[in-house]
Amino acid sequence: MSTIAENTLAQASWLSRRAKHHARVDGLTEARRLRAAAGKAHPVEDFLFTYYPFRMGALRRWSPGWGVQLYAESAPEGEGWWQLGATGLCVSEKERDVTALKLAQFIRNLCVAVAGRPAHHGCFGLHEWAMVYRSAEARRHASWSLRLSPAATDAVVESMPVRCTHFDAFRFFTADARPLNRLQPDLDSRILNEQPGCIHVTMDLYKWAMKLRQLIPSELAADAFDLAMEARRVDMRASPYDFSALDFKPICIETAEGRAEYEVEQRRLAALAAPIRAQLISSCDRILAG
Numbered sequence: 470m471s472t473i474a475e476n477t478l479a480q481a482s483w484l485s486r487r488a489k490h491h492a493r494v495d496g497l498t499e500a501r502r503l504r505a506a507a508g509k510a511h512p513v514e515d516f517l518f519t520y521y522p523f524r525m526g527a528l529r530r531w532s533p534g535w536g537v538q539l540y541a542e543s544a545p546e547g548e549g550w551w552q553l554g555a556t557g558l559c560v561s562e563k564e565r566d567v568t569a570l571k572l573a574q575f576i577r578n579l580c581v582a583v584a585g586r587p588a589h590h591g592c593f594g595l596h597e598w599a600m601v602y603r604s605a606e607a608r609r610h611a612s613w614s615l616r617l618s619p620a621a622t623d624a625v626v627e628s629m630p631v632r633c634t635h636f637d638a639f640r641f642f643t644a645d646a647r648p649l650n651r652l653q654p655d656l657d658s659r660i661l662n663e664q665p666g667c668i669h670v671t672m673d674l675y676k677w678a679m680k681l682r683q684l685i686p687s688e689l690a691a692d693a694f695d696l697a698m699e700a701r702r703v704d705m706r707a708s709p710y711d712f713s714a715l716d717f718k719p720i721c722i723e724t725a726e727g728r729a730e731y732e733v734e735q736r737r738l739a740a741l742a743a744p745i746r747a748q749l750i751s752s753c754d755r756i757l758a759g
Contacts, residue, residue, distance in 0.1 A: 478557075
């Protein structure tokens with residue numbers, strides 16, 4: 470038996486879960502830690518550690534989530550998270566403050582909206598191309614060359630409809646690329662625009678999980694991180710950059726074959742994201758229910 474009472478984990482059970490979580494996160498972050506120690510950077514994989522404002526230690530720290538009690542002789546780690554419940558230690562009520570409740574409500578609303586919307590698979594990762602459109606010299610990864618010439622890169626953007634639905638991707642479009650997009654997404658329209666086929670929406674599950682990290686099972690945050698890294702790799706394989714030296718085989722969206730390959734990957738990632746999104750919704754429901 471893993472519990473000694475309803476919603477209470479026996480000490481052996483939660484110690485095992487915590488150890489597995491620590492080992493998993495250590496494995497997921499090892500390459501980044503080794504690079505950091507050597508003063509090296511990775512243009513693809515460092516994104517999850519630099520763009521998203523969460524330390525590796527925050528991902529590693531374990532919580533069973535809101536409403537679960539731990540039979541324990543002392544607080545497992547991070548004493549500020551815990552209070553004494555009826556049958557053991559549990560996440561402190563102060564972690565579930567007004568700010569956390571508002572955040573949980575927003576995340577739930579967004580995830581429910583995304584889950585209930587049909588997926589779009591016709592963007593072909595063109596957002597990364599729009600970020601260098603007519604401004605290749607100002608590209609974000611300036612030390613990495615483009616696969617095509619600047620003129621050919623611009624021609625790819627002009628040859629297909631630009632259909633980005635994600636504000637945090639759209640806001641990095643060049644000034645000349647913005648009018649080409651069918652939508653003009655902003656923060657206020659996030660819930661209206663975001664859809665499950667979007668690779669950035671899949672990556673953002675990590676962001677939303679980490680914003681509630683003390684109130685949701687930490688294993689869910691690790692699942693979201695793992696998937697976000699996979700999505701990031703696909704995202705940059707379909708970009709205009711040449712990362713072949715890093716063993717990232719390009720998805721050549723400028724060709725029909727490449728667009729078909731991108732759509733297969735997009736559908737695969739969306740299918741993997743769906744259960745994580747559903748679990749995040751359930752976690753928000755528990756937080757909001759009190």
